[in-house]
Amino acid sequence: MKFIYQKMGVFFWKLVISCPLSFQNMLQNILFYFFKSPSLKRNIFSQKNIDIAFPNLSDQEKRSLFEKNIKSMIGGIFDTGKAWFWNDSKINSLIKYEIFGLHKLNTTKGNLLIFKHSHHLELDSRILGMHCELYGVERVHNSAFMQKIQSAGRLKGLSALADKNLPITFIKWLKKNKTVLYAIDQDYGLKNSSNVDFFGVNTSTTNAPIKIVDATKCNVLFLNSYYESEKLILSIEEINISDSKLMIQEISSHIEASIREKPSEYLWQHRRFKSTL
Numbered sequence: 198m199k200f201i202y203q204k205m206g207v208f209f210w211k212l213v214i215s216c217p218l219s220f221q222n223m224l225q226n227i228l229f230y231f232f233k234s235p236s237l238k239r240n241i242f243s244q245k246n247i248d249i250a251f252p253n254l255s256d257q258e259k260r261s262l263f264e265k266n267i268k269s270m271i272g273g274i275f276d277t278g279k280a281w282f283w284n285d286s287k288i289n290s291l292i293k294y295e296i297f298g299l300h301k302l303n304t305t306k307g308n309l310l311i312f313k314h315s316h317h318l319e320l321d322s323r324i325l326g327m328h329c330e331l332y333g334v335e336r337v338h339n340s341a342f343m344q345k346i347q348s349a350g351r352l353k354g355l356s357a358l359a360d361k362n363l364p365i366t367f368i369k370w371l372k373k374n375k376t377v378l379y380a381i382d383q384d385y386g387l388k389n390s391s392n393v394d395f396f397g398v399n400t401s402t403t404n405a406p407i408k409i410v411d412a413t414k415c416n417v418l419f420l421n422s423y424y425e426s427e428k429l430i431l432s433i434e435e436i437n438i439s440d441s442k443l444m445i446q447e448i449s450s451h452i453e454a455s456i457r458e459k460p461s462e463y464l465w466q467h468r469r470f471k472s473t474l
Contacts, residue, residue, distance in 0.1 A: 203342050214278035218291065225271050233267050240267070243465035249474065250396035251460070265461035273316025280323035281350025294324055298418075298433030302329060307371030307415035309406065310378050311436070312422070313452045314464035317429065319350070321422040322378055325431055326354025332370045333358050334379045364405060371413040378420070381406060381445070382452050384471050392473060393446040395453055401472040402445050410441065417444075419451050423459040 213224065235244060243266055247259055254262065279288065302308050310331075312318060325331055333355040338344040351358060355378075359366035367377045381403050382395075390401045410417060421432040436451050438444050456463045 199340075200342055203340060207346055210274075210278050211282050214275065214282050221275055225268070225275060228271050229264075229268055232271060233264060235263075239270075239466040242468055243267075246465040246469055247460075249398060249470055250465075252397075262461055266463070266465055269316045269462045270464075270466060273319075276317040276320040277350075280319040281346070281353065285327055288324065288327070292320075292324070293428040294431065295428060296325065296328055296431045296433075299329060301418060301433045301435065302376050303374075303416045305374060307374050307413050308376040309371060309409060309413075309415045309417050310376055310420050310433070311406070311417065311448055311452070312378055312380050312420040313382050313455060314380055314467065315422055315459075315462045316464060317422065317424070317462065318380075318464075320429065321420065321431060322351070323354035324429070325378075325420065326356075329376060331355050332367065332375050332377045334361050334367055334377060335359070336361055361405075364409065368409060368412050371409065371415045379406070379409075381448065382469070383467055384469055387472050390472075391445045393449045395449050395469070398470055399473050400449070400470055402449055404445060406448060407441055407444050410444065417448070419448075419455070421455045423455075423462055 244263055247262055333351060335358050337360050338347050348358060370377050384401050385403055387401055390403050392399045393402050417436050417438055419434045419436050421434050423430055436448055438447055
């Protein structure tokens with residue numbers, strides 16, 4: 198039965214994404230009233246995370262950020278559909294975007310391109326992959342059907358995908374001077390992790406980048422992304438890595454700074470502080 202619901206969901210998702218943007222925008226506004234309830238499980242997580250990350254905001258400011266975050270989350274569902282189901286021509290003609298810093302991708306050694314979990318991350322990677330050779334690291338979906346949909350969608354912009362639990366695959370890519378997208382800003386537990394400062398909180402963060410850089414001597418960069426006046430901005434930025442022992446903290450600080458610029462676009466719906474709070 199779950200499989201049938203998933204197939205129906207994907208069918209209607211594709212159908213909605215094929216509709217005019219004016220209709221999609223109207224539908225997003227309608228969906229907001231169904232998804233804004235504070236009692237929904239994911240909303241409970243996002244409210245708690247916003248409370249933790251922004252303790253100095255007033256209750257009214259937190260509520261405003263929470264509601265903007267819900268709207269961004271709903272927009273992210275539509276952005277993901279565009280990334281997975283639209284062709285390159287349709288993306289180029291209907292989505293306003295600008296890319297900065299492509300020249301920073303090193304062609305003589307691998308590039309570990311760190312990114313954050315913004316709601317539009319699937320569209321970010323699809324668009325960037327239209328302009329450079331790009332490889333991705335993913336968490337395999339619990340549903341085999343949804344994994345098939347996810348992989349097919351992501352491979353429209355990426356040259357190949359690797360399970361995050363199989364680092365040998367993307368280490369090989371980096372040794373071949375490829376660019377690999379990798380996100381570290383989720384809580385995967387205390388094992389093989391460091392506790393670093395993230396929004397003033399001791400937060401569990403994977404140590405994987407240290408091992409990857411040690412093994413490949415790759416370049417470490419950051420993909421910042423955000424909406425500015427309805428235009429999607431993608432900016433490849435350098436991260437100041439002063440010491441391998443401080444790498445995870447320095448990456449996390451860079452991610453935090455980018456989130457603070459557009460906090461409503463971040464995936465506060467995941468349990469970022471679950472292992473330490």
